[in-house]
Amino acid sequence: MSTEPILCEIxxxxxxxxxxxxxxxxxxxxxxxxxxxxQLFERLDADLSIRAAVLTGAGSAFCSGGNVAEMRDRTGMFGGSPEQIAAHYRAGIQRIPRAFQRLQVPIIAAVNGAAIGAGNDLACMCDIRIAASTARFAESFVKVGIIPGDGGCWLLPRIVGASRAAELALTGDSIDAAEALRIGLVSRVVEPAALMDEALALAARIAANPPQVLRWTKQLLQQARTGTLDEALDAAGQLQGQAHHTADHAEAVTAFFEKRPPVFTGH
Structure with missing residues:
Protein backbone atom coordinates (compact mmCIF):
# COMPACT_ATOMS: atom_id res chain seq x y z
CA MET A 1 0.00 0.00 0.00
CA SER A 2 1.32 3.44 -0.94
CA THR A 3 2.66 5.68 1.82
CA GLU A 4 2.27 8.85 -0.26
CA PRO A 5 0.31 11.50 1.69
CA ILE A 6 -1.89 12.16 -1.35
CA LEU A 7 -2.60 9.54 -3.97
CA CYS A 8 -3.04 10.71 -7.56
CA GLU A 9 -4.82 8.59 -10.15
CA ILE A 10 -5.19 9.98 -13.66
CA GLN A 39 3.86 19.41 -6.21
CA LEU A 40 0.67 17.70 -7.36
CA PHE A 41 -0.99 20.98 -8.27
CA GLU A 42 2.06 22.12 -10.23
CA ARG A 43 1.97 18.80 -12.07
CA LEU A 44 -1.72 19.16 -12.91
CA ASP A 45 -1.32 22.75 -14.09
CA ALA A 46 1.59 21.78 -16.35
CA ASP A 47 -0.53 19.15 -18.14
CA LEU A 48 -3.23 20.73 -20.31
CA SER A 49 -4.77 17.29 -20.87
CA ILE A 50 -5.98 17.41 -17.24
CA ARG A 51 -9.24 19.32 -17.29
CA ALA A 52 -10.71 18.61 -13.83
CA ALA A 53 -9.76 17.11 -10.48
CA VAL A 54 -11.59 15.43 -7.61
CA LEU A 55 -10.31 15.49 -4.01
CA THR A 56 -11.50 12.96 -1.42
CA GLY A 57 -10.25 11.17 1.67
CA ALA A 58 -9.16 7.59 2.33
CA GLY A 59 -11.05 5.75 5.03
CA SER A 60 -14.06 7.08 6.92
CA ALA A 61 -13.11 10.79 7.01
CA PHE A 62 -12.57 13.46 4.41
CA CYS A 63 -10.17 15.39 6.65
CA SER A 64 -10.08 15.78 10.43
CA GLY A 65 -8.15 19.06 10.29
CA GLY A 66 -5.02 19.65 12.35
CA ASN A 67 -3.28 16.91 14.29
CA VAL A 68 -4.64 17.32 17.84
CA ALA A 69 -1.97 15.01 19.27
CA GLU A 70 0.67 17.43 17.98
CA MET A 71 -1.26 20.31 19.58
CA ARG A 72 -1.24 18.47 22.91
CA ASP A 73 2.47 17.70 22.67
CA ARG A 74 3.34 21.15 21.24
CA THR A 75 5.23 19.57 18.36
CA GLY A 76 5.31 20.24 14.62
CA MET A 77 3.51 23.47 13.74
CA PHE A 78 2.38 23.92 17.33
CA GLY A 79 5.75 24.14 19.07
CA GLY A 80 7.70 27.20 20.15
CA SER A 81 6.93 30.81 20.99
CA PRO A 82 3.93 32.69 19.53
CA GLU A 83 6.26 34.18 16.90
CA GLN A 84 7.66 30.77 16.04
CA ILE A 85 4.18 29.25 15.73
CA ALA A 86 3.17 32.07 13.35
CA ALA A 87 6.25 31.25 11.25
CA HIS A 88 5.39 27.54 11.36
CA TYR A 89 1.92 28.29 10.02
CA ARG A 90 3.30 30.42 7.17
CA ALA A 91 5.83 27.74 6.24
CA GLY A 92 3.39 24.91 6.87
CA ILE A 93 -0.39 24.62 6.55
CA GLN A 94 -0.85 28.05 4.97
CA ARG A 95 0.95 26.72 1.90
CA ILE A 96 -2.16 24.67 1.17
CA PRO A 97 -4.64 27.54 0.58
CA ARG A 98 -1.95 29.34 -1.42
CA ALA A 99 -1.48 26.22 -3.57
CA PHE A 100 -5.25 26.07 -4.14
CA GLN A 101 -5.26 29.75 -5.10
CA ARG A 102 -2.62 29.07 -7.76
CA LEU A 103 -4.28 25.90 -9.06
CA GLN A 104 -5.70 26.51 -12.54
CA VAL A 105 -7.54 23.18 -12.89
CA PRO A 106 -11.15 23.10 -11.59
CA ILE A 107 -11.33 20.90 -8.47
CA ILE A 108 -14.28 19.21 -6.77
CA ALA A 109 -14.31 18.15 -3.12
CA ALA A 110 -16.02 14.75 -2.74
CA VAL A 111 -16.63 14.91 1.03
CA ASN A 112 -16.92 11.28 2.06
CA GLY A 113 -17.00 11.78 5.84
CA ALA A 114 -16.04 14.26 8.53
CA ALA A 115 -14.64 17.61 7.35
CA ILE A 116 -13.62 19.21 10.62
CA GLY A 117 -11.67 22.42 11.33
CA ALA A 118 -8.99 22.68 8.67
CA GLY A 119 -10.78 19.82 6.90
CA ASN A 120 -13.83 22.04 6.48
CA ASP A 121 -11.58 24.79 5.19
CA LEU A 122 -9.92 22.33 2.81
CA ALA A 123 -13.32 21.57 1.29
CA CYS A 124 -13.93 25.32 1.01
CA MET A 125 -10.68 25.72 -0.94
CA CYS A 126 -12.18 23.58 -3.72
CA ASP A 127 -14.31 25.11 -6.48
CA ILE A 128 -17.28 22.76 -5.94
CA ARG A 129 -18.29 20.60 -2.98
CA ILE A 130 -20.52 17.55 -3.01
CA ALA A 131 -21.08 15.39 0.06
CA ALA A 132 -22.12 11.93 1.11
CA SER A 133 -25.25 11.98 3.25
CA THR A 134 -23.11 10.76 6.16
CA ALA A 135 -20.65 13.68 5.95
CA ARG A 136 -20.35 16.22 8.74
CA PHE A 137 -18.83 19.71 8.72
CA ALA A 138 -17.51 21.94 11.49
CA GLU A 139 -15.52 25.17 11.66
CA SER A 140 -14.52 23.92 15.07
CA PHE A 141 -11.28 25.73 15.91
CA VAL A 142 -12.82 27.48 18.95
CA LYS A 143 -13.56 24.07 20.46
CA VAL A 144 -9.80 23.48 20.88
CA GLY A 145 -9.08 27.07 21.85
CA ILE A 146 -7.56 28.33 18.60
CA ILE A 147 -8.62 30.34 15.55
CA PRO A 148 -8.86 29.28 11.88
CA GLY A 149 -5.18 29.64 10.98
CA ASP A 150 -5.49 28.42 7.41
CA GLY A 151 -7.75 31.10 5.95
CA GLY A 152 -11.13 29.78 7.06
CA CYS A 153 -12.40 33.23 8.06
CA TRP A 154 -11.68 34.41 4.50
CA LEU A 155 -13.02 31.32 2.73
CA LEU A 156 -16.21 30.46 4.60
CA PRO A 157 -18.07 33.81 4.36
CA ARG A 158 -17.57 33.80 0.59
CA ILE A 159 -19.44 30.51 0.39
CA VAL A 160 -22.21 30.70 3.02
CA GLY A 161 -22.38 34.44 3.77
CA ALA A 162 -21.08 36.50 6.67
CA SER A 163 -23.79 35.72 9.25
CA ARG A 164 -23.82 31.97 8.74
CA ALA A 165 -20.01 31.84 8.64
CA ALA A 166 -19.85 33.77 11.92
CA GLU A 167 -22.31 31.36 13.53
CA LEU A 168 -20.29 28.34 12.45
CA ALA A 169 -16.92 29.82 13.41
CA LEU A 170 -17.98 31.32 16.75
CA THR A 171 -19.95 28.31 18.00
CA GLY A 172 -17.79 25.59 16.48
CA ASP A 173 -21.01 23.63 15.99
CA SER A 174 -21.05 20.59 13.74
CA ILE A 175 -23.64 20.36 10.96
CA ASP A 176 -24.77 17.41 8.90
CA ALA A 177 -24.79 17.13 5.12
CA ALA A 178 -28.44 18.15 4.82
CA GLU A 179 -27.77 21.41 6.67
CA ALA A 180 -24.61 21.97 4.63
CA LEU A 181 -26.76 21.70 1.50
CA ARG A 182 -29.41 24.05 2.90
CA ILE A 183 -26.89 26.83 3.62
CA GLY A 184 -24.99 26.38 0.35
CA LEU A 185 -21.80 24.92 1.80
CA VAL A 186 -22.23 22.00 -0.63
CA SER A 187 -24.08 21.93 -3.92
CA ARG A 188 -25.48 18.41 -3.62
CA VAL A 189 -25.78 15.46 -1.22
CA VAL A 190 -25.78 11.85 -2.38
CA GLU A 191 -25.77 8.41 -0.79
CA PRO A 192 -22.26 7.33 0.28
CA ALA A 193 -22.06 4.52 -2.28
CA ALA A 194 -22.82 6.97 -5.09
CA LEU A 195 -20.44 9.76 -4.03
CA MET A 196 -17.45 8.96 -6.22
CA ASP A 197 -19.59 8.14 -9.25
CA GLU A 198 -21.37 11.50 -8.85
CA ALA A 199 -18.12 13.40 -8.35
CA LEU A 200 -16.44 11.79 -11.33
CA ALA A 201 -19.53 12.31 -13.51
CA LEU A 202 -19.53 16.00 -12.59
CA ALA A 203 -15.80 16.19 -13.32
CA ALA A 204 -16.44 14.52 -16.69
CA ARG A 205 -19.07 17.14 -17.59
CA ILE A 206 -16.54 19.84 -16.76
CA ALA A 207 -13.77 18.03 -18.63
CA ALA A 208 -15.91 17.88 -21.79
CA ASN A 209 -15.16 21.58 -22.30
CA PRO A 210 -12.03 23.29 -23.72
CA PRO A 211 -9.23 23.00 -21.13
CA GLN A 212 -7.78 26.49 -21.54
CA VAL A 213 -11.21 28.10 -21.40
CA LEU A 214 -11.97 26.14 -18.21
CA ARG A 215 -8.82 27.55 -16.62
CA TRP A 216 -9.62 31.10 -17.72
CA THR A 217 -13.18 30.77 -16.38
CA LYS A 218 -11.84 29.57 -13.03
CA GLN A 219 -9.43 32.52 -13.01
CA LEU A 220 -12.34 34.94 -13.42
CA LEU A 221 -14.33 33.21 -10.68
CA GLN A 222 -11.38 33.51 -8.30
CA GLN A 223 -10.83 37.17 -9.16
CA ALA A 224 -14.50 37.88 -8.47
CA ARG A 225 -13.95 37.08 -4.79
CA THR A 226 -12.04 40.30 -4.21
CA GLY A 227 -12.11 42.39 -7.38
CA THR A 228 -14.45 45.15 -8.52
CA LEU A 229 -16.88 44.86 -11.41
CA ASP A 230 -14.66 47.07 -13.57
CA GLU A 231 -11.67 44.84 -12.83
CA ALA A 232 -13.74 41.77 -13.65
CA LEU A 233 -14.92 43.26 -16.95
CA ASP A 234 -11.38 44.26 -17.94
CA ALA A 235 -10.04 40.78 -17.20
CA ALA A 236 -12.98 39.14 -18.99
CA GLY A 237 -12.39 41.29 -22.06
CA GLN A 238 -8.72 40.37 -22.22
CA LEU A 239 -9.33 36.66 -21.76
CA GLN A 240 -12.26 36.69 -24.16
CA GLY A 241 -10.01 38.16 -26.82
CA GLN A 242 -7.65 35.24 -26.38
CA ALA A 243 -10.51 32.73 -26.29
CA HIS A 244 -11.87 33.89 -29.65
CA HIS A 245 -8.48 33.13 -31.20
CA THR A 246 -8.21 29.54 -29.95
CA ALA A 247 -8.60 26.51 -32.18
CA ASP A 248 -11.01 25.08 -29.62
CA HIS A 249 -13.38 28.03 -30.10
CA ALA A 250 -13.33 27.50 -33.86
CA GLU A 251 -13.93 23.78 -33.33
CA ALA A 252 -16.86 24.47 -30.98
CA VAL A 253 -18.55 26.77 -33.50
CA THR A 254 -17.92 24.38 -36.37
CA ALA A 255 -19.29 21.44 -34.38
CA PHE A 256 -22.38 23.49 -33.47
CA PHE A 257 -23.25 24.05 -37.14
CA GLU A 258 -22.33 20.48 -38.10
CA LYS A 259 -24.49 19.15 -35.26
CA ARG A 260 -21.75 16.92 -33.82
CA PRO A 261 -19.83 16.74 -30.54
CA PRO A 262 -16.74 18.97 -30.56
CA VAL A 263 -13.22 17.57 -30.14
CA PHE A 264 -11.08 19.90 -28.05
CA THR A 265 -7.28 19.86 -28.01
CA GLY A 266 -6.38 22.72 -25.69
CA HIS A 267 -5.18 24.91 -28.55
Missing part, protein backbone atom coordinates in the same frame (compact mmCIF):
# COMPACT_ATOMS: atom_id res chain seq x y z
CA UNK A 11 -8.39 8.88 -15.37
CA UNK A 12 -8.23 10.38 -18.82
CA UNK A 13 -8.80 14.14 -18.41
CA UNK A 14 -9.61 13.79 -14.68
CA UNK A 15 -7.19 13.59 -11.74
CA UNK A 16 -8.52 11.74 -8.69
CA UNK A 17 -6.66 12.91 -5.57
CA UNK A 18 -7.07 10.99 -2.31
CA UNK A 19 -5.77 12.13 1.07
CA UNK A 20 -3.93 9.04 2.27
CA UNK A 21 -3.57 9.31 6.03
CA UNK A 22 -6.55 7.25 7.25
CA UNK A 23 -4.73 6.47 10.53
CA UNK A 24 -5.04 10.18 11.47
CA UNK A 25 -8.37 10.62 9.66
CA UNK A 26 -6.38 12.48 7.00
CA UNK A 27 -5.12 15.22 9.32
CA UNK A 28 -3.21 18.03 7.63
CA UNK A 29 0.25 17.95 9.16
CA UNK A 30 3.88 17.53 8.18
CA UNK A 31 6.13 18.82 5.43
CA UNK A 32 5.39 15.79 3.29
CA UNK A 33 1.68 16.62 3.18
CA UNK A 34 2.18 20.33 2.55
CA UNK A 35 4.71 19.69 -0.23
CA UNK A 36 2.45 17.07 -1.81
CA UNK A 37 -0.31 19.63 -2.45
CA UNK A 38 2.16 22.03 -4.07
Missing amino acids: RGPIALLTLNRPDTRNALSGEEMFAAFE
